[in-house]
Amino acid sequence: MTSWHPVNEHHMTLMERMKVLSEGTKYDSCNQGAVCHAFGPDGRCIQLYKTLLTNTCSGECTYCPNRYGRQSAKASLTPEEIAKITWSFYRKNAIEGLFLSSGVMGDAERTAEKQLEVARLLRNQGFKGYIHMRLMPGTPLYLLEEIADYANKFGVNVETTSSVNYSEICPNFDYNSDVLQRLKWTRDLINKKRKEVGYGGRIIGANDTQFVVGALSESDSEIIRTVDDLMDRYELRRPYFMSFNPVPSTPLENNPSPPGWRETRLYQASYLLKDYGLKAFDLGQVYDDNGFLADTDPKMLLAQSHPERFPVNINSASLKDLLLVPGIGPVGANRIIRSRPISSEKELMRMGVVISRARPFIEINGNRQTNLSSFMEAS
Secondary structure, three states, X not given: OOOOOOOOOOOOOHHHHHHHHHHOOOOOOOOOOOEEEEEOOOOOEEEEEEEEOEOOOOOOOOOOOOOOOOOOOOOEOOHHHHHHHHHHHHHOOOOOXXXXXXXXXXXXXXXXXXXXXXXXXXXXXXXXXXEEEEEOOOOOHHHHHHXXXXXXXXEEOOEOOOHHHHHHHOOOOOHHHHHHHHHHHHHHHHHXXXXXXXXXXXXXXXXXXXXXXXXXXXXXXXXXXXXXXXXXXXXXXXXXXXXOOOOOOOOOOOOOOOOHHHHHHHXXXXXHHHOOOOOHHHXXXXXXXOOOEOOXXXXXXXXXOOHHHOOEEOOOOOHHHHHOOOOOOHHHHHHHHHHOOOOOHHHHHHOOOOHHHHHHHEXXXXXXXXXXXXOOOOO
């Protein structure tokens, strides 16, 4: 591991350092600036103050703007400064919590110690908000255990689909021991904390991780198979996908960016695994010959590729069959089952069903779409 050099930043104001470090979180779950939107452990969309401890890094990840040796503005914040800034935003109701990542400060242990210091400082000051820690590959178990005492969510990014790919883009770390082992420990700690009595009412988020999409030539089918595997092995609940963008003065500076819609389609495919009970092998027909998704909702493509499954009878279909219908999500499907019998599209619309998408794939009381006005009752 290359040695870490302290930051010389005395010429920067606090606001300038905050700006540099917020921009440095480019590849950490959301990239909307110092205050970003994220999903909390209870599923709500919340606003977080998002920052790095430092953007000086001893890692040499080939896609990263903070990689070792790259010439750029360097900055850091002390744990006390981060706690003070977090409180300032929090008291103004601008945020509900903190998302904290960092460059690697020499090694993962030293970095995690500093992140733990921030979380401990905030909690000891009475902070009740949400704390999400994005930890470094190789973080020791004893520090994960301590961080679990303070954070709502914590985890390590897998970035890619295999140890071979990982060694290509993150040469300082080992995919199996530094990343997958940490996902296992995180899973076990989350389960342990959720079982503890008197845990202070703090909601503990599920295991999550992130992929950098398009840095390598891996296909969407490879990514989705990996997501499926991580869900099975490590109880992964939320995969994040961040599109690769070439950064000047990095080894991948001349590589192209993926199309902007690719990230969206990967999220939609992952929801089919996470919320709809499908497995990676169920999605084989939504990819092209090279294993890539098209710029079309994969759930719609899946339905169109299986005409033998449709139409489903709204009043007798199982939950599994309802979930295969475009325009019907888990909430709508459960409402349908609780509310049956159903006699009109208007009832379905009140349950949150997107009728324009669902109409070709359903029947109500023996009737199905034969033209654009099918099922539409007079008001």
